Amino acid sequence: MLEIRLRTDTAVVPPDKVEPDPTRLEPSASSQTTMGLIGWKCVKSFRKDDSWYHSVWNVSHYPDEDEREQNKAGTRCDGRALVYEVDSPVEKLATRSEIISFVDRAKSEFATVLDMKFS
Numbered sequence: 098m099l100e101i102r103l104r105t106d107t108a109v110v111p112p113d114k115v116e117p118d119p120t121r122l123e124p125s126a127s128s129q130t131t132m133g134l135i136g137w138k139c140v141k142s143f144r145k146d147d148s149w150y151h152s153v154w155n156v157s158h159y160p161d162e163d164e165r166e167q168n169k170a171g172t173r174c175d176g177r178a179l180v181y182e183v184d185s186p187v188e189k190l191a192t193r194s195e196i197i198s199f200v201d202r203a204k205s206e207f208a209t210v211l212d213m214k215f216s
Contacts, residue, residue, distance in 0.1 A: 098136075098137040098149050098153075098154070099134065099135070099136060099137075100134075100135040100136075100137065100154075101132065101133070101134060101135075102132070102133040102134075102135055102159070102182070102184075103130065103131070103132055103133075103187075104130065104131045104133065104184075105130045106128045106129075106130065129186050130186070130187045130188075131184045131185060131186050131187065132184060132185055132187050132190060132199075133182045133183065133184035133185075134182070134183050134184070134199075134200070134203040135159065135160070135180060135181070135182045136180070136181050136182075136183075136203075136207045136211050136213065137149070137153060137154065137178060137179070137180050138170075138178065138179045138180075138211045138212075138213065139153075139177065139178050140176070140177060140178065140179055141176060141177040141178075142177070143174075143177060152174065153173065153174055153177075153178050156174070157173040157174060157178065157180065158173075159180070159182065160180055160181060160182040164181075164182075165182055165184070168206070168210065169181075169210065170210050170211055179211055181206065181207060181210045181211050183199075183202060183203040183206050183207070185199050
């Protein structure tokens with residue numbers, strides 16, 4: 098499964114909090130919006146009545162900062178699924194060629210980290 102994730106105002110909302118503490122807000126100039134492409138891969142069998150939404154996505158967390166920094170897949174659902182994220186600041190996705198380059202980079206990383214084949 099491929100998921101597209103937009104993270105807005107990264108300087109305002111810390112990644113581990115829902116609401117920011119207004120006394121600790123960063124300057125708006127340091128804020129960034131990023132787009133992430135998240136690849137989810139099933140590596141072991143699930144029950145017949147399981148679904149991606151209810152049994153994987155809805156009960157799993159996104160790749161954490163350590164997983165992203167180490168370029169490694171996260172293991173979810175007791176080892177039955179892997180997840181990996183490739184992200185980019187949206188200001189670096191302004192042209193068609195930049196978007197194509199980002200998608201190509203994501204495909205290359207998914208192929209390596211998640212052992213996926215693309216045609």
